[in-house]
Amino acid sequence: MLNISNKVEIVNDIEKYSTYKTLSERPHYKILNKIIIGVSIFCLIILFLPWTQNISGAGAVTTLKPDQRPQTIHTAIAGRIEKWYVKEGDFVNKGDTILFISETKDDYLDPNLVKNTESQMKAKEMAQISYGDKVTTLDSQIAAIKRERNLKLEQARNKIRQSILKVTSDSMDLEAVKTQVKIANIQYNRSIALNKDGLKAVTDLEEKRLKLQDVDAKIITQENKLLTSKNELINAKVEINRITAEYNEKEQKARSDQFTALSNQFDTEAQVNKLKNQYVNYQIRNGMYYIKAPQSGYVNRALQSGLGETIKEGTQIVSIMPSKYDIAVETFVSPMDLPLIHKGEKVRIWFDGWPAIVFSGWPNMSYGTFGGKIVAVENFISNNGKFRVLIAPDETEEKWPIQVSVGSGAQTIALLENVPVWFELWRTLNGFPPNYYQPKDSGTKDKK
Template sequence: MLNISDNNQVYITKGKYKTVDNLVNRPHYKILNKLIIVLSIVGLIALFLPWTQNISGSGSVTTLKPDQRPQTIHSAIAGRIEKWYVQEGDFVQKGDTILFISETKDDYFDPNLIANTKQQVDAKKMAVDSYSGKVGALETQMGSLEREKNLKLEQAQNKIRQSELKVKSDSMDLEAVKTQLRIAETQFKRAQQLNGEGLKPLTDVEEKRLKLQASEAKIITQENKLLAAKNDLINSKVEINRLMAEYAEKISKADSDKFTALSNKYDTEAQVSKLENQYVNYSIRNGMYYIKAPQTGYVNRALLAGLGETIKEGTPIVSIMPSGYDIAVETYVNPMDLPLISKGEKVRVWFDGWPTIVFSGWPGMSYGTFGGRVVAIENFISPNGKYRILIAPDNDEQKWPEQLSIGAGAQTIALLDTVPVWYEIWRTLNGFPPNYYKSINGSENTKDKK
């Protein structure tokens, strides 16, 4: 400040004023000065006292296993509430009936729906058996046709062989007749010559003429027989082709009928499977009208009330708390502290409503806290911006109170490294994370992030 005024500064010196001397010499000022000095020394010493670094968190009491936590029973099908069998606070065993609902969909109104579906299944099964019998009969028919075809073919082959032999025989007969004709011509000519020379009578010539004419007639007859035999041979060969075509048609028709029956059989089997599926579904749905307790526990709260109320699929009905459970604590820690916590680490826990005196830096002086161990660490951040940690009781320490109820508030402290108080104050003012040291071979301490 600039001294630009005319005011003269006056300094008060000791001994100049009696009142000032009396104030300075008061005895309680000496005591206060000594007290300040002592407190300063104690505070300075306290700065070098050991302080246990820790990570604090808050949460609530829960159960260790998911199936031991309070659960809500839902309706698997749509229906209408007809009757309640329990009330809030009742103890129910697994399988006890909680509620009965009736059907609301017109597809399931028939009271004999299951029996009718069973009859349809049985009828379709009999149809499958009928088609199986038809397939067997057609296979038998095809076998019979195949055997008959083979016999007919064998018969036709024999007939062809007979025709071939008859043609051969007629050919030989024709040659014999031709030979006879030549002999008859020779004899006729010789008889004419001898008759002309007067050695043979005319009657011999006429007789030889008759024999010649008879031989000529036999040749024509024998040629006709040979041609007829050849025609029979051709007809026999044609008969084989006709038999092959006829039985091929009959066997193909039986084979086609067989595949048609098989197709109908497979189609009916598919219908049987579909009907059996419907039958099972109807039977299961019929059992869903009675909503039962999935496990033993207490009925906490009825989420629906009254009779005649219509509900949809998946509608929550009642909340059940299992009677037997393993207690645990779920707590939430800041993201900065998450790398400092590992599975199996020891944690101190105290509960709301339980007498507790807590010194976070000196856990040995705390009262009313209980030991726990980290059993699970959630790796995805929760909606509250923190990470969830699950803590189970430590079997090596005092048991947790039996009076604890699910959902009660809980506070936790995870103990870390021990440092001087002044270091902890300095760390807190600078916003640094707590120390975490990992021992290597039990001799060297190195600062290492997990």
């Protein structure tokens, strides 16, 4: 067993010594003990005070809209620098001339290029009108050919009808002659019989014979007339085919000329459109010799210098800072903090060179900070390994200082939930992320 009786005696005996009595009777030790106890109680109370979790970030001042940010002016065509109209620091209005360049390409060196192109365009337009008139004339010619063909065909059809009637008439005449032949034969035979009986004289018999011969001659003549009429009918039908073929050939030739004129007209129209395109391009190119300001602002820097220097297409000439812009702050947060950032949340900001006293856990006690709200959160990581967040001024709070320039540094704090101090210390020591935070508005929308 342990022998502790001697130790107890030593503790009881220490009070006998004067040194101990002297030290124990000093008053400042009692005060120190009270201070230590008070500080301990104060620290214990602080551990239970509320602490606002936050996400800090570093960034720079920028503009809210892309068209309000500093921009560089490029030349659209190649050329040679002839004259500068501005210098660095000048204020320019929209449309003011900054630089004049001259042409360097062989295709555009002619000073009368636009006028010559316009003359060519007008000549081609007149040729196009002439081809159009030719097409119209050929239309009239084709219509005249059709009318003439119809008249010729009508005339030929009338001739066919006449030939048919003549054939009919000759056929009837032939039948009449044949009837006369029969009658003449009958009369002649009767005259022969009567002559044999002594009832007719020889003179009458000879008359009947002459009449029969005359009628036989007539039938041959009438058959010849009938054949002639039939031949004329055939010729009339052939004439219709000839007229149809002739006028079809004329119409096809006129149509061929018309299609040739139409082809030339369309080709000329294409050339006119091409010349119009060239004419407009040349006019626009002439306006590109004077490089003008796209918007009002200040000339920050001249990126090209000198006279007579040759520049290529797309060469940067000067950089301009717009005179009117809506200020904003872009800051960067780590990927671990990205789920805690939401559009529309409040953010506290203080700017480099602007006096500020910041207590990150107690934002109400900070001085020199300004309010902002998140308007955009980038969904793709930046080159620095963080996500970009765009912050605009909070209209319900104090306005941002007008002395802040675009490009100056800025520090941001995004406010999250309130937790005890001891919890925040424990989280920081263990490297845990802040509590998962969702805005009340978004939670309400999710419930709906």
